[in-house]
Amino acid sequence: MNTTRCLITQLEVQAFIEKCMVAVGTKPGHARSLAEVLVEGDRRGHYSHGLNRMDMYVKDVQSGICEKDGEPVIVKESAATALVNGQNLLGPVVGNFCMDLAIRKAREVGIGWVVANGSNHFGIAGFYSMQALKDNMIGMSFTNTSPLQMPTRAKECTLGTNPISVAAPANGGDSFVLDMATSAVALGKVELHHRRGEKIPEGWGCDSKGKLNTDPGKVLNGGGLVPIGGSEETGGYKGYGLAMMVEVFCGILAGAQYSKHVRTWKVTDRVANLGQCFVAINPANFAPDFNDRMSDLLTLHRDLEPAEAESPVLVAGDLERSSIERCATLGGISYHVNVVNHMNSVAEQFGVTPLLPNNVPVPE
Amino acid sequence: MNTTRCLITQLEVQAFIEKCMVAVGTKPGHARSLAEVLVEGDRRGHYSHGLNRMDMYVKDVQSGICEKDGEPVIVKESAATALVNGQNLLGPVVGNFCMDLAIRKAREVGIGWVVANGSNHFGIAGFYSMQALKDNMIGMSFTNTSPLQMPTRAKECTLGTNPISVAAPANGGDSFVLDMATSAVALGKVELHHRRGEKIPEGWGCDSKGKLNTDPGKVLNGGGLVPIGGSEETGGYKGYGLAMMVEVFCGILAGAQYSKHVRTWKVTDRVANLGQCFVAINPANFAPDFNDRMSDLLTLHRDLEPAEAESPVLVAGDLERSSIERCATLGGISYHVNVVNHMNSVAEQFGVTPLLPNNVPVPE
Numbered sequence: 001m002n003t004t005r006c007l008i009t010q011l012e013v014q015a016f017i018e019k020c021m022v023a024v025g026t027k028p029g030h031a032r033s034l035a036e037v038l039v040e041g042d043r044r045g046h047y048s049h050g051l052n053r054m055d056m057y058v059k060d061v062q063s064g065i066c067e068k069d070g071e072p073v074i075v076k077e078s079a080a081t082a083l084v085n086g087q088n089l090l091g092p093v094v095g096n097f098c099m100d101l102a103i104r105k106a107r108e109v110g111i112g113w114v115v116a117n118g119s120n121h122f123g124i125a126g127f128y129s130m131q132a133l134k135d136n137m138i139g140m141s142f143t144n145t146s147p148l149q150m151p152t153r154a155k156e157c158t159l160g161t162n163p164i165s166v167a168a169p170a171n172g173g174d175s176f177v178l179d180m181a182t183s184a185v186a187l188g189k190v191e192l193h194h195r196r197g198e199k200i201p202e203g204w205g206c207d208s209k210g211k212l213n214t215d216p217g218k219v220l221n222g223g224g225l226v227p228i229g230g231s232e233e234t235g236g237y238k239g240y241g242l243a244m245m246v247e248v249f250c251g252i253l254a255g256a257q258y259s260k261h262v263r264t265w266k267v268t269d270r271v272a273n274l275g276q277c278f279v280a281i282n283p284a285n286f287a288p289d290f291n292d293r294m295s296d297l298l299t300l301h302r303d304l305e306p307a308e309a310e311s312p313v314l315v316a317g318d319l320e321r322s323s324i325e326r327c328a329t330l331g332g333i334s335y336h337v338n339v340v341n342h343m344n345s346v347a348e349q350f351g352v353t354p355l356l357p358n359n360v361p362v363p364e
Numbered sequence: 365m366n367t368t369r370c371l372i373t374q375l376e377v378q379a380f381i382e383k384c385m386v387a388v389g390t391k392p393g394h395a396r397s398l399a400e401v402l403v404e405g406d407r408r409g410h411y412s413h414g415l416n417r418m419d420m421y422v423k424d425v426q427s428g429i430c431e432k433d434g435e436p437v438i439v440k441e442s443a444a445t446a447l448v449n450g451q452n453l454l455g456p457v458v459g460n461f462c463m464d465l466a467i468r469k470a471r472e473v474g475i476g477w478v479v480a481n482g483s484n485h486f487g488i489a490g491f492y493s494m495q496a497l498k499d500n501m502i503g504m505s506f507t508n509t510s511p512l513q514m515p516t517r518a519k520e521c522t523l524g525t526n527p528i529s530v531a532a533p534a535n536g537g538d539s540f541v542l543d544m545a546t547s548a549v550a551l552g553k554v555e556l557h558h559r560r561g562e563k564i565p566e567g568w569g570c571d572s573k574g575k576l577n578t579d580p581g582k583v584l585n586g587g588g589l590v591p592i593g594g595s596e597e598t599g600g601y602k603g604y605g606l607a608m609m610v611e612v613f614c615g616i617l618a619g620a621q622y623s624k625h626v627r628t629w630k631v632t633d634r635v636a637n638l639g640q641c642f643v644a645i646n647p648a649n650f651a652p653d654f655n656d657r658m659s660d661l662l663t664l665h666r667d668l669e670p671a672e673a674e675s676p677v678l679v680a681g682d683l684e685r686s687s688i689e690r691c692a693t694l695g696g697i698s699y700h701v702n703v704v705n706h707m708n709s710v711a712e713q714f715g716v717t718p719l720l721p722n723n724v725p726v727p728e
Contacts, residue, residue, distance in 0.1 A: 080444035081474035081649045110445035113475045115650055138612065153677045154668045166609045168616070176612065178605040184598060203567075203598040210671030228602050229592045234548060234567040238592050241542040241680040242606075244661070245530045248502065248540065252532070252658055255651025259661055285445045286479055287619025294616055297608070297623055304518045307574030313517045316605040 006340060006357030007332035014039050016347065016355050017054055023350035024062040026090070027069045033092040037123035042333045045323035046179075048188035049124045052339050055346050056121070056266075057090065065268045066090060066120050072097040079109045083254065084116040088271050091122030095141070095276065099128045102280040103135050110285030112278075115249065117256035119274045121145075125165035126179030126320075132167060132280045133175050136291070139167045140279035144250040144258060146265035149183045150224040152237040155210030157224040158260040161186060162246035167317075169283075170294035177317030182243040183225035187265075190216045190225070203230030250275035334362045370704060370721030371696035378403050380711065380719050381418055387714035388426040390454070391433045397456040401487035406697045409687035410543075412552035413488045416703050419710050420485070420630075421454065429632045430454060430484050436461040443473045447618065448480040452635050455486030459505070459640065463492045466644040467499050474649030476642075479613065481620035483507075483638045489529035490543030490684075496531060496644045497539050500655070503531045504643035508614040508622060510629035513547045514588040516601040519574030521588040522624040525550060526610035531681075533647075534658035541681030546607040547589035551629075554580045554589070567594030614639035698726045 014035045021031035034057055042050030060066035067088045076083040082101055086094035098114040105112030122128070125141045132139025145160030161181035168176045185204050193200045194216035202212055205219030206226055213219060227239025251258025256275030263270055283290035297315075304313040327333050337357070344354035378399045385395035398421055406414030424430035431452045440447040446465055450458035462478040469476030486492070489505045496503025509524030525545035532540045549568050557564045558580035566576055569583030570590055577583060591603025615622025620639030627634055647654035668677040691697050701721070708718035 076649065078474040078649055081646075083650045109473065110442040111475060111477045113645065117651065138617075151665055151668065151677055153670050153672070153675050154665075155671045156668055158665060158668065164606075166612070168612045176608065178609055180602045180605060184593065201597050203594070228599050229548065230567070230594065230598055233565050234594055235592050237678075237680075238544045241544060242528075244540065244665075244680065245542055247661065248530070248532045248658070252654060252661060253502075253645075253647060253650045255653070255657070258657065259664060281477065281617075282445075283617060285440065285442055286447045286617045287481065289619070290616060293619070293622060294612070297611065297616060300623060301515055301518075301522060301608075304515065304520055304522065306517050307519045308517070311517050313515055314601075316601075316608065 004337055005334045005362040006337050007330055007334055007362055008340065008355055008357055009332040010039055010043065010327070012355060013042065013051055013333060016343070016352065017051065019352045020054060020058055020347050020350060021061065023352055024058055025068045026061050030068070030090050030093045033096055034090050037092040037127045039333070040127050041124045042335070043324050043327050044124065044126070044320035046124050048186060051335065051343060054343055058346060060120065060268060061090070063268065065271060072116065074101070080105050080111050080113060082112075082114045084114060086116045086119035088118050088120065088273070091120040091274070091276075092127070094119040095122040095128045095278065096131075098276065098278040099131045099139065099141070099280070102278045103132055103137060106132075106137055106280035106282040107135065110282045112280045114278045115254040116276045116278070117254040117273060119143075119256070119276050120272045121274070122276065124179060125163040126167065126177055128278055129165040129167040129179070130175075130177060133169045135280070136169050136283065138169075138281040138283065140277075141165045142246045142249050142277040144247050144256070144262060144275050146262050147260050148187055148225050148265055149227060149243055150206050150210060152227065152232050152240045153210070155206070155208060156260075159240070159243040159247060160262065161225065162243040162250070164242065164246060168294055169291060170298050171291045174295060174298060175317060176294065176298060176315055177320065179316070182228055182239055182246060184228050184230060184239065185225065187225060190219050194220060203234070249277040253277065330362065368701055369698045369726040370701050371694055371698055371726055372704065372719055372721055373696040374403055374407065374691065376719060377406065377415055377697060380707075380716065381415065383716045384418060384422055384711050384714060385425065387716055388422055389432045390425050394432070394454050394457045397460055398454050398487075401456040401491045403697070404491050405488045406699070407688050407691050408488065408490070408684035410488050412550060415699065415707060418707055422710060424484065424632060425454070427632065429635060436480065438465070444469055444475055444477060446476075446478045448478060450480045450483035452482050452484065452637070455484040455638070455640075456491070458483040459486040459492045459642065460495075462640065462642040463495045463503065463505070463644070466642045467496055467501060470496075470501055470644035470646040471499065474646045476644045478642045479618040480640045480642070481618040481637060483620070483640050484636045485509075485638070486640065488543060489527040490531065490541055492642055493529040493531040493543070494539075494541060497533045499644070500533050500647065502533075502645040502647065504641075505529045506610045506613050506641040508611050508620070508626060508639050510626050511624050512551055512589050512629055513591060513607055514570050514574060516591065516596050516604045517574070519570070519572060520624075523604070523607040523611060524626065525589065526607040526614075528606065528610060532658055533655060534662050535655045536659075538659060538662060539681060540658065540662060540679055541684065543680070546592055546603055546610060548592050548594060548603065549589065551589060554583050558584060567598070613641040617641065694726065
């Protein structure tokens with residue numbers, strides 16, 4: 001049994017985050033939207049984008065660097081496109097608004113392509129792409145982020161981890177859900193190795209001279225993340241190109257901040273003005289029986305004989321599905337006690353009832 | 365000076381390919397479309413997708429596995445989308461038809477998303493995405509291909525090199541042009557190392573057991589290409605996810621062949637029925653001054669201090685631009701004499717005048 005982790009029900013975490021956000025003045029509907037995205041991040045096993053980040057959002061609203069009230073505004077619109085001003089509201093408020101709009105357009109004309117400026121961190125990109133699954137559509141979402149990634153041949157970070165998410169529905173609620181940073185790994189993975197005093201694999205990060213380095217300390221201090229593909233020789237320029245593609249869809253198309261003009265990670269000296277892009281595509285506008293082919297594609301891959309018997313072939317989204325099933329089996333989300341204690345200390349300042357880890361022991 | 369290479373003018377190659385295709389019965393307009401794409405591949409330095417492949421297209425038309433006459437047909441259409449039946453015509457004929465349609469839609473409603481079934485190999489994906497640049501739009505193109513890529517954890521090829529191309533206009537004719545396979549490298553690069561008896565870098569290919577291998581022979585015989593990112597540890601599952609995303613946009617959305625149902629590479633026992641996807645996005649529908657921001661984004665990256673003084677930081681499309689400039693300086697395209705001799709022997713069967721390499725020596 002694991003004494004460093006504890007179980008908390010989804011409902012309790014959801015209510016806790018909502019209350020903390022409302023306590024600093026966030027409009028209740030906005031607080032709910034944020035809580036939903038963070039809880040979904042945790043359920044899917046992406047702890048770096050869940051409760052763990054609540055204090056950042058609390059601080060952003062408390063300091064006034066992010067707006068606590070208002071609604072996003074449509075600046076320009078066609079049957080299939082829209083430009084939205086996120087009004088510096090919480091990222092999930094902007095994301096939900098834009099994704100709803102994209103889905104409505106896709107219902108009418110087969111596709112909706114909506115970009116937003118004036119946004120903030122929106123949690124896991126997959127939350128928005130997956131909204132389209134409810135309408136049996138393909139969903140996509142992209143966001144730019146603070147510079148953390150070094151272009152191939154460079155020694156300065158000019159691009160964020162700029163994630164790409166694509167979700168596509170199959171039969172019976174099954175789906176393909178790609179949700180990936182365009183850097184080889186997320187910053188959190190490098191930080192984790194650093195805390196544990198472990199080296200990182202070659203191809204995750206560079207030192208301040210732009211050279212691949214397996215010392216996480218060098219990557220975190222003056223270095224940066226490497227694009228997917230690693231070195232130039234192994235195709236890192238492709239990851240660099242994809243990160244820039246995301247920037248084109250986000251900061252450039254939306255007229256938001258972009259590239260190295262985006263504020264430094266964790267430095268909130270000015271509004272973020274992030275650019276984001278949300279797309280819905282309606283398979284009904286294309287060839288019939290889309291879901292059947294999707295199911296065949298997914299099954300065909302899951303049924304492949306694996307190279308190592310103990311590591312089955314997966315499709316994008318399968319690991320997250322297992323994480324959600326585990327939460328259901330355990331009856332809650334398994335958190336590290338340090339995270340819970342830290343968030344409780346944040347909540348205490350506002351008189352919010354602390355999270356009460358239940359007594360079910362969490363298996364290793 | 366190089367005696368294994370010779371110079372041929374662009375006009376001569378263009379006319380030569382057209383004549384060979386017409387000689388086997390291809391409709392002249394279709395022959396021209398194919399020749400344009402192949403010559404552009406060569407000018408951009410992607411020789412694996414140029415004259416070098418002419419014999420494959422000649423054979424496809426000659427054998428009747430690919431149609432020599434007719435036009436693509438719009439099967440289903442909205443203001444922003446279309447499903448096209450490529451009628452088993454040459455890939456460039458289908459590609460041009462779909463991209464023109466996507467651009468027309470983007471002019472009206474800001475975006476055009478067109479997918480085609482019943483298509484064939486279309487040459488470099490970038491040819492189509494770049495068409496949108498002429499209308500100051502963002503262009504995208506995707507195609508599925510014969511299975512050559514192994515999913516992460518698998519030991520069978522179920523996905524093609526499934527390329528992604530995205531082109532975006534900047535000021536003064538400058539642009540960002542991403543044109544990349546979702547495998548770490550193209551098959552041609554592995555074949556080249558094999559012919560030279562050289563090892564390939566770790567992370568390009570797998571052997572028949574699904575293990576990374578640096579012997580190109582093992583990759584070519586029962587093995588396969590590895591997705592961008594290489595092994596699972598360095599993020600290869602992201603490249604695998606992107607390859608599947610391309611399959612969703614192409615074979616699945618279009619109702620064409622998909623994944624391992626696509627015919628084996630170089631085996632033309634049945635029609636290809638490839639799926640392809642073409643997109644145009646009109647920046648005029650989003651924030652003003654798109655081109656200015658694009659130019660800043662490109663300049664900002666090109667001006668970065670490089671990690672190695674002799675290797676300047678590039679943006680996607682810069683290498684190809686250099687190749688085009690080199691052709692202009694030399695006054696023609698530099699081909700390996702073996703390629704020219706082989707294509708001349710193909711042309712001889714149809715009484716087509718052979719390519720006459722001019723006498724300008726080609727510098728190394």
